[in-house]
Ligand SMILES: Nc1nc2c(ncn2[C@@H]2O[C@H](COP(=O)(O)OP(=O)(O)O)[C@@H](O)[C@H]2O)c(=O)[nH]1
């Protein structure tokens with residue numbers, strides 16, 4: 001029984017509060033589990049008036065009692081706390097030090113007052129122990145006690161409707177009714193005399209207290225009777241807090257979990273001798289406790305296994321049913337809070353609940369955000385895939401973007417309902433905005449890529465359509481190259497623009513962007529032509545020379561021209577130059593617009609007209625080509641400046657001069673060759689006069705053989721001495737050259753013929769054993785050598801004819817070629 005009551009000293013004689021002892025006691029008693037279902041009973045009264053004895057008998061506690069044999073000295077020090085044994089509901093019992101102890105003296109009455117106030121503040125039932133013989137006595141010890149109790153009650157601000165149970169000890173034979181009447185009168189008198197604040201001036205005693213009176217026989221003299229009556233009294237403490245019980249109409253009960261903090265705070269206020277504002281105290285206790293409970297719940301939530309797993313899963317990826325799972329975890333802790341704070345002040349617990357919820361939400365918010373992040377990237381991925389598929393299926397870009405955006409946002413909104421939690425009105429508007437932004441950015445990027453691909457493809461097409469045709473137009477001898485280029489450029493550009501425009505329809509571009517893209521393509525096309533022309537202009541000299549040589553070396557039927565001597569080289573040169581100049585004029589400027597210019601005229605008049613030497617010096621200052629701009633041609637359209645034209649023309653003339661001079665030489669050579677043969681009348685005369693000799697030769701075969709050998713020899717000598725070549729430089733110089741070289745050449749031929757014969761004879765002897773092949777006979781070799789020489793000589797002849805007059809060096813080379821081979 002003693003162990004069960006867990007008696008603990010709550011406040012010691014030095015007024016120190018035993019916080020640890022109290023917490024231990026409350027844990028043993030498990031008071032926190034009782035909510036509001038507990039009662040607090042305390043006893044005040046004179047020292048050594050049998051208080052501890054009574055409490056021990058009433059509640060089965062083991063408060064220390066004074067040893068009866070040591071006289072009336074104080075036993076209980078400070079305030080003790082214990083649990084009433086075997087009483088329902090849980091009853092906390094406080095035993096107080098006596099109020100009028102002789103040992104403390106007057107100075108210590110403060111502790112008596114403080115402990116009485118403490119008992120009144122925290123108890124539902126206060127037993128006031130008094131000797132029977134003190135009742136009605138003017139100077140009895142109970143009068144100051146009562147006065148003190150009432151005054152203390154005034155300081156509590158709010159009546160708790162505490163039950164004051166007067167226990168009359170050592171009851172005499174005087175009937176209880178009489179005693180009670182006297183006592184109640186006394187109480188009323190004291191109440192009337194107690195100072196009360198204005199608000200309570202008229203408040204009756206019953207507003208503050210339930211007054212109950214009971215009497216007990218002397219424990220010392222009638223112990224059995226005492227115990228019997230105490231046992232009866234004990235019955236009144238069963239279900240004391242139920243309606244009709246001893247403390248049935250108590251007020252301002254502190255929930256059990258706030259008991260510790262409540263009585264600590266009350267003692268602190270009392271000890272500091274401050275007024276104790278019970279309502280405020282109640283709020284304070286509620287605040288402290290609700291906060292503690294909320295913090296505890298938050299701590300548990302932080303360590304909750306389910307929550308930690310959910311948090312980890314969210315970090316790894318999207319979690320299905322996130323909102324539901326999180327709600328269930330939060331619900332558990334918030335419900336626990338609600339349950340544990342049920343009896344605290346509503347305002348406080350609601351406020352602290354909100355705080356708990358907000359802290360819990362703060363804890364889980366990153367996970368929620370992470371989930372939204374997953375939703376966002378999922379929706380964006382969906383958009384990307386959907387868009388790719390739609391575009392692949394050939395749908396218009398803008399329409400595809402609209403469709404996919406709608407589908408992605410719908411998917412996001414749908415999935416958000418699975419993430420949202422009921423405890424917070426978190427919405428996804430910001431993330432949704434970001435998603436929209438992401439979608440727009442992606443769409444813009446894809447659009448950029450697609451447009452750029454389209455642009456590149458059309459640029460490629462237009463390049464292909466323009467570059468080579470422009471080049472070939474320059475190569476052709478068209479009359480007006482620029483009219484053809486313009487026609488080509490316009491046709492191809494319009495074509496491309498029209499196709500480009502229809503390709504862009506699906507993009508639904510705004511008018512200004514569309515116009516700009518069209519203009520860009522047009523400019524690009526123009527740029528292609530301009531670049532090509534500038535490129536070709538870089539090779540203008542080659543083009544001019546080609547054109548010149550084409551005209552110069554071909555006749556009107558485009559057949560290679562053979563210089564017979566009858567051609568007018570000067571006229572042909574003029575024609576060829578005119579064509580080259582026309583080309584130069586064409587390349588000098590870009591004429592994609594229909595503006596006419598005088599470039600060709602200027603060039604023609606300045607460069608083509610015959611040399612007017614007398615005017616040249618005079619008109620030098622007015623030379624139309626001494627400029628870097630063409631009249632009527634914008635600088636950006638100028639390709640070859642007048643000055644450059646002049647210098648190109650000069651170079652062109654220098655570089656084409658040799659063709660002309662070769663043509664002239666060729667004509668001259670032909671003329672010489674023709675003059676070297678005897679005139680026709682001489683040939684006829686020779687034929688008539690030499691008829692007899694001719695017939696003689698025919699009749700005698702030996703003459704014919706000799707004639708043939710002589711012909712062969714003369715032919716060899718002819719080529720060895722290059723007689724035809726020598727005579728090209730004039731008859732006299734030819735005769736002189738041949739006469740000086742005739743003898744050495746003949747000797748040389750004979751020597752080589754002899755050497756060859758000798759070598760073949762030796763070769764024939766060394767290969768006597770083997771069968772001689774017809775191909776290896778000296779005769780065959782001679783024949784082959786001869787035929788080879790004939791071929792070479794005839795080849796040289798053709799080259800000589802095709803070349804417009806060989807130079808003296810080439811003649812020298814060809815002189816030795818038949819023999820060398
Ligand atoms: N006359 C009388 N003495 C009592 C009674 N009950 C207890 N006592 C004695 O009074 C003395 C003090 O008792 P105690 O319970 O320690 O008194 P307390 O100081 O008020 O707690 C003890 O010697 C008890 O035996 C009683 O009913 N009548």
Ligand SMILES: [Mg+2]
Nearest residue numbers: 051052075076
């Ligand atoms: Mg005592």
